[in-house]
Amino acid sequence: MYKTLLSAVAAFSMILSVSAASAQDVWSYSVKFVCGAAQTDPREIPIVEPGFYATEINIHNYRPEPVEIRKQVILIVQDNEAVGREPNFVGVSGEDGIALPPNTATMDDCLRIREIAGVDTSNLTIGYLVLQSTQEINVDAVYTTTGGEAGQFPPSIEVERIEGDQI
Template sequence: MNASADADSDPASDPAPDSDASPQHAPAPVTIAPDTNTLTLNPGDTFDETITVTVPKNPGSNGIDQLKLVPSASIAPLVASVTPAGGYGPLPGDMEHVLKFAVRFHGVACKDSDQVFTGTLDVVADGRVVAAKKVTITIPACRSETMRYSVKFVCGTQPEACGCSPVRPGRYATQISIHNYGQEAVTVRKRFIPVVLAGAPVAREPRFGTSRAEDGIDLPPHTATMDDCCRIGELLFGAPVDALTIGLLEIVATHDVAVTAIYTTCTGLDVVQVDGRPG
């Protein structure tokens, strides 16, 4: 009995394993490259990308009838196209498949603040998501195209005076040019704010000056206009005057323009390029 038991438990007497049998391994995953996107797109911008989906060999499977690249609902408005739209298929399982998709992203309308869209581009095989690419797209806040400029003007004569005067005695002139160098028409609005009016310092602190005249013009592309002391006098007084007038010309333009001021005295001339600010 003991001998028989020993014989039964002898490993040498156990059946040899089937050489054809092997542990079952899960199929290698489908991959997508690149696997992330972080984009910033202004309205009207486009971004084209080639995305590679790799389907590994999976012997013994039935393969895939159809494989598509599908944007999630959250980013779908920013995906202009996926090519091929119908995807690929059928894809036999006994071979590897390297599939190329051309994707075009595009910017949507801006708003007062930044918009951030997050979602995925999903690899969908026979109705099931088998891989995904993370996508984050930022649409920056709308940029104001309106530009503002503040330009000093000094016009007329400051006579000799015993008391305090805003400028030294002399004769002063200012010419301010506005150049629309762009391809679109520009609407220009102007406010004239005197601080010295016909020799009187009307805005010496603690007082302040306010707009005393307004004007405007529509400038077609590649045109220019100017305001000089004659025009400023007409707007403030109804006619040019020789009395000293100092102030600020506030310019608001629907697009960027080139603003240049020329200041002339009895002894010299200065040319100043005036920078604008959005808003």
């Protein structure tokens, strides 16, 4: 009986260690996105300054083997309304995935986020595109904006490399 119990504990410990090792093979990238026209009510403090925002997310598999990527969209602002302002919080609004072949790249943008989450991104939409991949990949976010209600600010662009975390 004691040996059986000891064997069961050893087997359970091995299963836990294999599960932990498998979990370390997942990379997670949380990419902030801002999409659509931000319109403000002069009586309220705006979420962001008035203007038109767009985000494009580049995903590059530089490896010699395919990479499986799972995608989740989490919306914090939808249709100019802060749905995830504390104390409220939000969960996943839509999911997708892709198998990216070796040495290839793809992109997700505001139109793709609209498709995944099933929301209109022409009005202010802010959130995260969470990428979980089987290998480390390159992820870059390109943020563009045209500012002001009458276009009084010139267009701007910023590119940011998104670092992944092993989970």
